[in-house]
Amino acid sequence: MKKLVNILFLLLALTSCGSKPNQGKDIKNMPLENTITLTGAQYKNAKIELGKLENRSISTTLKLNGKIDVPPQNMISVSTPLGGFLKSTKLLPGMHVKKGEVLATMEDQQYIQLQQEYLTVKSKLIYAEGEYNRQKELNLSKASSDKVFQQADMDYKNQKINASALAEKLRLININPESLNESNLSRKINICSSIDGFVSKVNVNIGKYVNPSDILFELINPADIHLNLKVFEKDIDKLSIGQKLLAFNNNQPNKKYPCEIILISQDLSTDRSADVHCHFDAYDKTLLPGMYMNAEVEIKSSNASSINSDAIVNFEGKDYLFIFKKTNQFEMVEIKKGSSENNYTEVAILNRRDIVALPIVIKGAYTVLMQLKNKPEN
Secondary structure: OHHHHHHHHHHHHHHHHHOOOOOOOOHHHOOOOOEEEOOHHHHHHHOOEEEOOEEEOOEEEEEEEEEEEOOHHHEEEEOOOOOEEEEEEOOOOOOEEOOOOEEEEEEOHHHHHHHHHHHHHHHHHHHHHHHHHHHHHHHHOOOOOHHHHHHHHHHHHHHHHHHHHHHHHHHHOOOOHHHOOOOOOOOEEEEEOOOOEEEEEEOOOOOOEEOOOOOOEEEEOHHHOEEEEEEEHHHHHHOOOOOEEEEEOOOOOOOOEEEEEEEEOOOOOOOOEEEEEEEEOOOOOOOOOOOEEEEEEEEEOOOEEEEEHHHOEEEOOEEEEEEEEEOOEEEEEEEEEEEEEOOEEEEEEOOOOOOOOOOEEEEOHHHHHHHHHOOOOO
């Protein structure tokens, strides 16, 4: 009898431990089970439709940013080969200039001195040429020595060299040596534009002395203005020369500028990005060098595993699909979403399961998720 009582007491203790309430346990934070079986009524009310993964070519939009740029050959820094005082200029930033137009007038006494030296050398050259011809004739008849003829030949060649050198110096400061004579010497020179474009910077004022190393003005030729975009290393292989894109700025995001990629840099910067140069299909004068721009490039992916976007459900920051297992029973599988187009989304199965041939809930997936979340605990 005593033995029977001990057995009953032991059974009672075990029963008490097994039925102990789950105190302090947050049901909401319990791990979500991944399988649910619906009743017939639940399945009917959910209006579930099944489908399968499909291989589709889905476009994705690569978003880039950069700025309007001008190639170095279209950016002109204007200086003067010889120093002098700025006598006059009417330039202001933003003004349009034509090729050959006078940008400024410089003044200095060394311009007069250079013209004087040229005319003096030119006179000496005429005399040296005459002396050379006389000595040449005399030498042919042996009326003068070879030494005298050689001296005349050397003087003539030296004067020719000096005259040519001074003529080139005059051309550097826009003085035509061919039209220069003793009656038209000038203390002024003109600085002219070498391009059609507009003024971007004016660095001097009237009366200032300018050295040859000083930049007076900066000009830009917008004929070859282009878009310079930054693309990171992971996206470089998605772009190619000739590829089309649309550019826009933040002020007018709805105004798109069609562009074409003309060059992709083969060198990465310290932030692991490369430059992509693009030409505008049509130049717009409102696009100014240095202006920040955004760009969208449409990229086609080949045969990506895709599913109807309605099949994907999101729970606690993660994405899932519901796989049909058997009658009214479904398993929730975690996925990673990719690009979307035309209500289809590229998906990757995280646990590497092969579900290509398995039926997937493409309609009513959120209803199944709600039933799974609200399923009572056993």
